[in-house]
Amino acid sequence: MTAPDRPIPERPSPAAMPRRTGRCTHGGPQRRTSNRWVVAETLDHKSIPSVILDGRYRRHFANLGRASIATSAAHARHLTPLVRRCADNRRTEHELLPLPSGSVLRLTADPIFGPSQNVFGVNLSAGPPTDTPTPPPTIGAIEWDVLTARATISPDFRTLLDISEAQLDSPTTVPNLISHFDRWDDRTGFLALFDLTNPAGTWIGTATTQFTGKQRHNLHIVAKRIHGHRLIRALVCDISPTDPPPPPDPIYAALRRAPITPGHALGIIDLHNGLIHEWIADEPFAHWRNSTPQLHPDDIPVVATARTRLLSKTSTTTITARIRFDRASRWILVQAVCTRITDDDRPQALIDVTFSR
Template sequence: MVSTHRGASRARLGNAPAAREWTVIETLRGNPDQISVVLKKNKPQTFLGLGRASLPRTMLEITVADCLRSGVTISRSVTVNDGRTYRLVTMPIIGPTGSIYAVIVWSASIIEQMPQIPKVGAMEWSPSGVLTATPAAAYLLRPPNDRPAGHTVPELLASFEDWEDKFGFFAMFEMFSLNGNSRTDEWAGSAYKRYEDGTLHKLHIAARAVGTGAQRRIRAVVCDVPTTDHPTGTDVAVAALRAVPILPGHALALVDLGTAFVHEWITDDPHLAGWPHHHPTYDNDGRARVAATCYDLALGQPAATVEARIRFNPLDDWIDIHSQWKRLDTIRPQAILDITPAVPHPPPISGCSLCADLVDPRRLK
């Protein structure tokens, strides 16, 4: 059994192999009985059981539980039955709520130099899809702007070159059952992000749902994974949207009907260009119309017209919008929206310097 004391404590084990690379273990639900491996030997894993990790399961269970209790980095020595001594290091990854979202583990002989600590961040989505991230996760994701209030689904997706199994991610936010598929409680996939220096990064994301009802949240860890892969390319729905001509004063959007998430936004109007990085609030009637339209189109209705009132800041006036919806027959039901404000050139959103810059007269000259 492994000692749970920190420092230079020792424990007798079987002939345990040394893990030369860091192992990332998600602890998203905060329960030592509900943990799994999401990165092993620099390779992404989909909630791999501890029994298939590079280290003995008992060792991992005890050391992770110890790290969850203490909330600090732990370094100890472990002696196996043949007399060899290994160094075992565990480090907690703290999430935006202050809870531990993951534990990273490394073990090797006591004379072996510790490899570079992997880049691992933690984040959380609200039911409406607004993301809050730790500084480490924000560094990896590198969203297009710095917003303390969080980042929306369309601006995050727009910053990626590809997001594998994007629809599986959406299923975690399902408003209603589609074709017998109910909302899921866990998901893992990879996003490809090109950084400012031109390098392509593969970001492995593992997410689990916690809480119920209005308290439901999606917690996740993100790992920077060495890769020689390349994005598979734009999906059919996005390609269809980008092929549609845009009229002046209009915006085109791609909406996932099961969640009402707008995940692609195209416009030539600077007064509408800033909307994707804000989360819209509908008035009561508009919210009901949008939900009903998503449901009807998801079940096969080909098109719809929706009038609604939205705003992005409670201090702003309501904006009347007209939208035309056209269903797309894809693996997961989507729709293209053509959106027009009732009054051309709506004012910038209060308190947003980015929106103000987009409509600055000096910029528009």
């Protein structure tokens, strides 16, 4: 059986062929514009800005050119200059970019101010010029002085947690700040930022907190040691809506509720840099948590020797030293029994402090 004959279509003549073809309109693959905010850090103005939050996704100092708001590689090249301009001018900046469709994309950069009114970061968004920009998320900021280990917090940090100045002092010490959190991951990595020699350059972690009468928060914290300065700067983002807070650390809870012998105080000290980052005490020692003691010059070698012994695997040592909290105060003689409690690459010691007789 054979198929019936079919008519053969005529080929078009050369005259009927089009002399030119239209431009290809589909182009290459395009990334969709995100309606979410991208947060770029500018903690160290001498370094390249990087992404720490892209929509609901946490980022670890990611390449700004790969942020989700960049609709193409050509548009991505505009992001870093826009962020730098916003940080340098300390004000909101805009940029209009043409799209292949003929429409226009508006980039908006809003500054995130630190405690000293330096710009610690920039909120970036993209959308049509006719749309009202979505209000940027509230991002808190913290700045530590490495020599005193005291932190200054930005007004937006209080807004983020919905707290007053009475609930958290500023400036504040490391143990006082950490005491307001029931989880701080990872703490030893954070402490490495305070090393006087070979400090960590950056740190990324999370912390959870719940102030009295307030909702529980899960915070994404990104910190950087500033080159050429004795400063650590950090941005704090609330990720609770997308990453619910994990439960409190039971070790923190147990330590802070441990019964303490009257007339004693307990602390945890990082043996690499000598920073006390946990302080548990009743009066007369309770208020020392938010104070920075000065060591008597003659006792500095005594404390240094004790740290060296503990770093060399000595399990326990006792020191007697004089401290005061300002130049007008008298020297206070205290005794501290120091017990090494960890043997990893970041050893810690428990200190039991009392007045010396």
